Amino acid sequence: MLGLPVDEKHKQCKSKKTHLIVAGGLIGLISLWYLSTTFFTGVIFSKVPKNSNLCPLFDPIAPESFHKDNSTVLSILFDETYRNKSIDNLSGAIQIDTQISDDLVDVPEAPQFWAKFEKFHEYLEHTFPLVYEKLEIERINTYGLLYRWNGSSSDLKPVLLMAHQDTVPVQKDTISDWSYPPFSGHYDGDFIYGRGAADCKNVVIAILETLELLISQDYQPQRSILVAFGFDEESSGYIGASKIAQHLEDTLGPDSLYAIIDEGDGLKVDDLTKTIVAVPGTGEKGYIDIEVELSTPGGHSSIPPDHTSIGIMSQLAYLIEKDPYDPILTEKNPTLSYYQCLAAHDPKKNIDSKFKKTILKAAFNHHANKKLIKYITQNRFTRYLIGTSQALDIIKGGEKSNALPEVTRLLVNHRVAIESTNDEIKRHFIKRVIKVATKHHIAVKAFGVYVHGKPNNPAGEFVITESGGLPPAPPTPLNDKVWQYLSGVTRHVFEDLVFPDLDYPIVTSPAIMTGNTDTRHYWNLTRNIFRYSPLFSNGLMNNNIHSVDEKLKFDNHLQLHAFFYEYLQAIDTKAADN
Numbered sequence: 001m002l003g004l005p006v007d008e009k010h011k012q013c014k015s016k017k018t019h020l021i022v023a024g025g026l027i028g029l030i031s032l033w034y035l036s037t038t039f040f041t042g043v044i045f046s047k048v049p050k051n052s053n054l055c056p057l058f059d060p061i062a063p064e065s066f067h068k069d070n071s072t073v074l075s076i077l078f079d080e081t082y083r084n085k086s087i088d089n090l091s092g093a094i095q096i097d098t099q100i101s102d103d104l105v106d107v108p109e110a111p112q113f114w115a116k117f118e119k120f121h122e123y124l125e126h127t128f129p130l131v132y133e134k135l136e137i138e139r140i141n142t143y144g145l146l147y148r149w150n151g152s153s154s155d156l157k158p159v160l161l162m163a164h165q166d167t168v169p170v171q172k173d174t175i176s177d178w179s180y181p182p183f184s185g186h187y188d189g190d191f192i193y194g195r196g197a198a199d200c201k202n203v204v205i206a207i208l209e210t211l212e213l214l215i216s217q218d219y220q221p222q223r224s225i226l227v228a229f230g231f232d233e234e235s236s237g238y239i240g241a242s243k244i245a246q247h248l249e250d251t252l253g254p255d256s257l258y259a260i261i262d263e264g265d266g267l268k269v270d271d272l273t274k275t276i277v278a279v280p281g282t283g284e285k286g287y288i289d290i291e292v293e294l295s296t297p298g299g300h301s302s303i304p305p306d307h308t309s310i311g312i313m314s315q316l317a318y319l320i321e322k323d324p325y326d327p328i329l330t331e332k333n334p335t336l337s338y339y340q341c342l343a344a345h346d347p348k349k350n351i352d353s354k355f356k357k358t359i360l361k362a363a364f365n366h367h368a369n370k371k372l373i374k375y376i377t378q379n380r381f382t383r384y385l386i387g388t389s390q391a392l393d394i395i396k397g398g399e400k401s402n403a404l405p406e407v408t409r410l411l412v413n414h415r416v417a418i419e420s421t422n423d424e425i426k427r428h429f430i431k432r433v434i435k436v437a438t439k440h441h442i443a444v445k446a447f448g449v450y451v452h453g454k455p456n457n458p459a460g461e462f463v464i465t466e467s468g469g470l471p472p473a474p475p476t477p478l479n480d481k482v483w484q485y486l487s488g489v490t491r492h493v494f495e496d497l498v499f500p501d502l503d504y505p506i507v508t509s510p511a512i513m514t515g516n517t518d519t520r521h522y523w524n525l526t527r528n529i530f531r532y533s534p535l536f537s538n539g540l541m542n543n544n545i546h547s548v549d550e551k552l553k554f555d556n557h558l559q560l561h562a563f564f565y566e567y568l569q570a571i572d573t574k575a576a577d578n
Contacts, residue, residue, distance in 0.1 A: 117165060
């Protein structure tokens with residue numbers, strides 16, 4: 001009993017010590033949290049300088065010729081006589097049918113199909129006689145065109161301008177929906193209409209108009225100028241562009257070009273800043289077509305099974321569309337750089353200050369990243385800048401109304417996120433097929449290997465194959481001299497000439513192509529690849545590309561021509577090299 005007070009006091013002391021330790025720990029944690037939060041908040045919320053490494057704003061760059069006599073580039077943009085001649089040039093190109101489809105056969109095996117391009121070549125030679133008289137012109141695989149204008153300095157790497165001669169087909173069922181016949185090249189005083197008007201005979205013509213004009217002025221480049229026109233870009237370029245690229249690599253060697261400019265987005269009004277921005281494509285998603293074929297026993301349709309091959313394939317199609325790929329946004333994707341460029345500059349201060357902070361934190365803060373992703377994916381035209389897209393494009397099955405379908409095929413097109421791989425897409429696709437196959441006791445053979453069930457399965461068999469596999473493109477370097485000149489000439493053409501009353505600078509931001517261009521075959525020739533058609537069209541989709549009433553505002557065509565004219569002269573110097 002005498003020891004009880006002592007024990008109680010000891011317990012009280014021990015309890016106090018425990019409370020002090022816990023309290024101290026909590027204070028320490030709170031202090032640590034406060035310090036770290038203060039540190040990161042200070043780093044992220046501090047004002048970003050306009051010329052920071054995040055997104056430099058380069059000064060306008062004009063060629064020396066502009067300062068001596070700017071009358072030529074002004075004529076391109078504003079002279080009515082020159083405009084009418086250019087309208088005729090593009091209209092005539094549209095009038096020549098160069099449609100192609102998928103599943104093409106190489107030129108030697110199908111010469112009659114490809115002969116249509118001969119007429120197009122004759123038209124180009126007739127329309128641009130100086131180009132064909134003065135430049136070296138090679139035909140690669142018969143209808144690929146490679147133009148060489150040799151410069152005087154071997155120390156300067158050649159620049160390559162690209163476009164393609166072919167177009168996607170006009171669907172016969174839609175011809176009556178066109179405002180003007182799709183191969184009329186009709187000009188209504190504002191727009192020029194027809195298949196290829198915006199994708200991309202306009203680029204072909206603008207490049208050749210530029211060369212023709214420079215030759216007529218006795219221009220002598222120091223930097224060699226190369227021009228390549230493939231003829232099957234709309235079917236991945238394996239017959240045209242790949243052969244041209246291999247020829248260039250064989251003759252010039254790898255990493256031999258200064259830069260490549262191919263078709264792509266140009267300038268648009270950004271939704272966030274409400275200002276004009278230039279968006280050269282500096283990255284490109286991967287590509288893979290996955291086809292799945294289902295074979296099941298046939299028979300008379302009067303005694304059908306519970307599910308025919310069409311029904312089972314429909315279940316798979318439903319499962320695929322119900323299971324889209326999650327969007328992902330990291331520093332590998334130029335889309336993040338695009339939004340950070342907007343946040344860094346925001347010329348009219350139109351971005352909400354809280355959202356601006358969110359954008360600037362999105363590179364490393366999970367919560368901010370999710371908020372930016374949510375914003376991007378709200379819009380159909382921007383949602384697939386991030387993440388893998390999947391489109392069920394072709395389905396075939398059945399032959400007759402009273403016969404059970406024995407074979408049904410489904411093709412799914414994927415544009416693969418920069419952060420992903422084709423193998424990852426294939427593995428995920430297999431899982432979904434196995435899920436349906438298990439339900440119906442069907443075997444699955446994926447890419448040559450049985451992954452579920454065994455051969456000769458009486459209930460049927462899924463066979464999964466791939467085609468057109470292409471990994472995401474290597475990223476184009478930024479913040480160097482090549483990028484500086486591209487950005488600088490863009491500012492010069494569009495601030496000094498096209499929009500002289502603009503009261504803010506045009507920001508040039510890296511961007512991503514959701515589709516793929518012929519540049520897929522040119523990766524070995526340079527790191528500086530720009531999928532860029534510098535014209536103000538406010539987005540390619542506004543031109544109805546690949547659709548009814550494909551059209552192009554003709555002012556935009558002249559802007560593209562003016563850019564090429566100024567750019568080729570501006571980079572004709574060692575100062576433009578890295």
